[in-house]
Amino acid sequence: MKLEQQIPRNALIWIVLAQFSLLLPHLGRVPMWLVLVYVAAAGTRVLVYQGRWSFPSRGVKVVCAATCLGGIWLSYDSLIGLEPTVALLLVAFSLKLLELAQKKDAYLLLFLAYFVCVTEFLFSQELQVTLYLLAVVTVITAALVALQQPEKLEFSLLPLRRAGVMLLQAFPLMLILFLVFPRIDPLWSVPLQRQAAKSGVSNFMSPGDISNLSLSGDVAFRVQFDDFVPARSQLYWRGLVFSKLEDSTWRALTWSEVPANERRPLVVQNLVGQRFDYSVLLEATQQNWLYSLRYARPSDLGVMSTNDFRLQSPIELEDQKEYRVSSWTDIPIELELSDWRREVETQLPLSGNSRTRELAQQMYSEAGEDSRSFVRATMAMFTEQDFHYTLRPPRLGGNSMDEFLFESRRGFCEHYAAVFVYMMRAAGVPARVVAGYQGGELSPINGTLIVHQFDAHAWAEVWLPGEGWVRADPTAAIAPERIERGLQYSMGDDEGFLSGSPLSPLRYRNVAWVNLLRLRLDAMNYSWQRLVMEFDSAKQYNLLSGLIGEISPARIATLVGVIWMLVLGPVLYTLLRRPARAKLDPATLSYLDFCDRMAAQGCVREPRETPADYARRAIEQRPEWGEQVMAITGAYETLSYLPPLQDQEAQLQKLRNLVRGFRPRKQ
Known part of the structure; x- marks a missing residue:
């Protein structure tokens, strides 16, 4: 197997964490043997990575799949219904670890993980569940990020940070789609047969x-x-x-x-x-x-x-x-x-x-x-x-x-x-x-x-x-x-x-702080259900009518365009603006000021061009700059590439004076 196709250790750890996070909210409704299946599959994959075991043969995987299928039948007395279907999906998701050999297998598993994440909404749409699943989506995305970092041999939290930044960047787009895009009933609102007993008063x-x-x-x-x-x-x-x-x-x-x-x-x-x-x-x-x-x-x-x-x-x-x-x-x-x-x-x-x-x-x-x-x-x-x-x-x-x-x-x-x-x-x-x-x-x-x-x-x-x-x-x-x-x-x-x-x-309820915490959580859940989960086409129409008046394709397009500009403007500014110089050392800041003055005269420094090469090319174009350019370049190289000098501050001040005194004029 080629090195670029291997799954990095850091990515494998994040994949295992993502799978466990997805299984956790279903623990109260799936049989306990399914948890053992996941633990066995994850342990097997770790041993394979360490070289102690080899990947199971096709026959072993077929036996495992058939055994789990029979277990679901015995646990639910059926394979039809919401609970057995979700359990079947979780079993397949866990057993996929047994054939997780290349990056393409990991991509398939993680894309499936996003779908498995949605299944929890079939059972609950409370605020705390939503926040937990948002954290799970962050973990899944972190696993995808880790797949792109083969140099990371040890476990690192850097993929989690980058995944969080990506989701924060996507949040404004999600908000636009939620408010403006035509309301379509989600998967969890589709009538599905359930095995669980009906809640509430019976007939x-x-x-x-x-x-x-x-x-x-x-x-x-x-x-x-x-x-x-x-x-x-x-x-x-x-x-x-x-x-x-x-x-x-x-x-x-x-x-x-x-x-x-x-x-x-x-x-x-x-x-x-x-x-x-x-x-x-x-x-x-x-x-x-x-x-x-x-x-x-x-x-x-x-x-x-x-x-x-x-x-x-x-x-x-x-x-x-x-x-x-x-x-x-x-x-x-x-x-x-x-x-x-x-x-x-x-x-x-x-x-x-x-x-x-x-x-x-x-x-x-x-x-x-x-x-x-x-x-x-x-x-x-x-x-x-x-x-x-x-x-x-x-x-x-x-x-x-x-x-x-x-x-x-x-x-x-x-x-x-x-x-x-x-x-x-x-x-x-x-x-x-x-x-x-x-x-x-x-x-x-x-x-x-x-x-x-x-x-x-x-x-x-x-x-x-x-x-x-x-x-x-x-x-x-x-x-x-x-x-x-x-x-x-x-x-x-x-x-x-x-x-x-x-x-x-x-x-x-007789413990004051416990009762207050419970009531605050319930109040947040009530607001969440009314404002978000019950946000239907009628409420969307009323919201848009209040914003733009008469609903028409032209006004909707204008609203979407304005919102896109407001959302994407800061993102484009972040991507296109020049790198911040605040974190650079004082000598480099002065030298970059010198490069900007040169660029204004038509002599632009090329990417990855060394100061010495840039100075030679500038002198070839404008020989009259020779003395000043060499002096500035020499002072910068002295400060940047030689060991710290005793008169470091004096040398830095010298560089700044040379740059301030460099005022070329276009011919």
């Missing part, structure tokens, strides 16, 4: 589903109110309405189950009470439903209202979505209940949970068959009797309502909401389960309300004559601190808030 609810969400500290969505934030006890974020009970599982009605005449959203004409205007930035859920306060009217065209007063997106949310909403939390809704809706919201399975049915009918009779009195009596039962609110309820069997109400009496919000609705329906009172989130954390940094997954909640809505659908939350009766202060303050010491996530900063 069905069984005992334990909501409590499982409460083990996560991930952000569900963020809300920015235009004016003031409602009291925490009013922050019920409706997402789904469960109207059907089948095999102890509550689920929402499908589109086909709703008659055509009932599908049209109901509109409240008399909007009274306090109005709240706000915007919601919802994390990707791979679901259609959106979250809002009671009776919400969306401002965006891409948000639909349903016949049970929810908001919904026409497509699944594969990416973050921002939408604006206005809500009236106090107005009565659906004062008249249709026969179909009444039948649906009072329907129960034909059999099962007989003790709960009997108790409900007995209490309804004792309440004088008055719905309001019955609701109050049921709430009082949860408050006065020995019921417990816990994240760790016992497992329930087929008659889950009977077992919970008469035996365990321990449950989370979904248990209480479910049994409450069951009792209402058993007495013939229309009721349904509502799932979503309750509360949120108000950030003092930017006034944003942060709703986490552990804020997931289930409550009930009951229909009362003259009032319409009214919220009834049994959790507020059994554990009022959950509604007033949040989940963290309603859990017992034995359960532990976010006990499965010991490194979550949310567990240390």
Whole structure:
């Protein structure tokens, strides 16, 4: 192999560092054996470089590739989907080290590295992820720079510095393209099948589903109110309405189950009470439903209202979505209940949970068959009797309502909401389960309300004559601190808030500096998502309209030309200007001044021409300069090429005087 085709040691180290940096953010979602594959491939390549091993044969590489392919199949039960595809790409990227023999192989590997870098955005686009990937791009570019420095035998940080300068020079161009170039959806916004479980509230609810969400500290969505934030006890974020009970599982009605005449959203004409205007930035859920306060009217065209007063997106949310909403939390809704809706919201399975049915009918009779009195009596039962609110309820069997109400009496919000609705329906009172989130954390940094997954909640809505659908939350009766202060303050010491996530900063909100750092990071993430990630065609159009007025090809071309001049002007100046002389020694500065005076008379010094050769050529052109030119050249050579003299300063002053006195005139 020719020397110029060999991979320098410094470049090989940077390539290994780049690969490790790319693998690091995927550690939480790829099987651990994939990390071992990378370590083995990197170790093998280092041993090959040291001459201890030789490159693996083709058969060995085929066996390695086939084994890894089988490992991905066993780990994900499929080769189709986002996670297995990314894992397959990472495996191929790691095994490429086994045939990294020449510079052309390194170029291919590093160009592939830029593509692998983008794959992390398929899972997260937060600010800290972006900053990390920017650092990774710098490392990859440093490896490319190191490939061009075969003389570097030891590890050096110089390629990293040069790569950073190159990226800083490219930043203005990136900014221009971001602001002016037509908006095209990025790769990470393309719908892709994922193997991971869907995040957030699901379209069905069984005992334990909501409590499982409460083990996560991930952000569900963020809300920015235009004016003031409602009291925490009013922050019920409706997402789904469960109207059907089948095999102890509550689920929402499908589109086909709703008659055509009932599908049209109901509109409240008399909007009274306090109005709240706000915007919601919802994390990707791979679901259609959106979250809002009671009776919400969306401002965006891409948000639909349903016949049970929810908001919904026409497509699944594969990416973050921002939408604006206005809500009236106090107005009565659906004062008249249709026969179909009444039948649906009072329907129960034909059999099962007989003790709960009997108790409900007995209490309804004792309440004088008055719905309001019955609701109050049921709430009082949860408050006065020995019921417990816990994240760790016992497992329930087929008659889950009977077992919970008469035996365990321990449950989370979904248990209480479910049994409450069951009792209402058993007495013939229309009721349904509502799932979503309750509360949120108000950030003092930017006034944003942060709703986490552990804020997931289930409550009930009951229909009362003259009032319409009214919220009834049994959790507020059994554990009022959950509604007033949040989940963290309603859990017992034995359960532990976010006990499965010991490194979550949310567990240390009582530590002032940790909490402040977390909130500042969240505020930056919120601004990043709104200003950058949500910068779509509409926002780009508004920005350009504000800058140039009417949008036209001529004005766009003019804007781009002006920006290019502003961006490239300093770069061109840096490239074309004469080398700075500030770092040169005083003798050389004086001699270059002499060369400039000569050049003004038409005698320009050639590149790499020695002072002596330049002096001879100048004298040949202008003999009358001979004495002065030789004196200046001799003084400069004495100062530059001889050992330091005792009268160094005197000699330097002599040179300066000779140059000042040299004033040739053109013939």
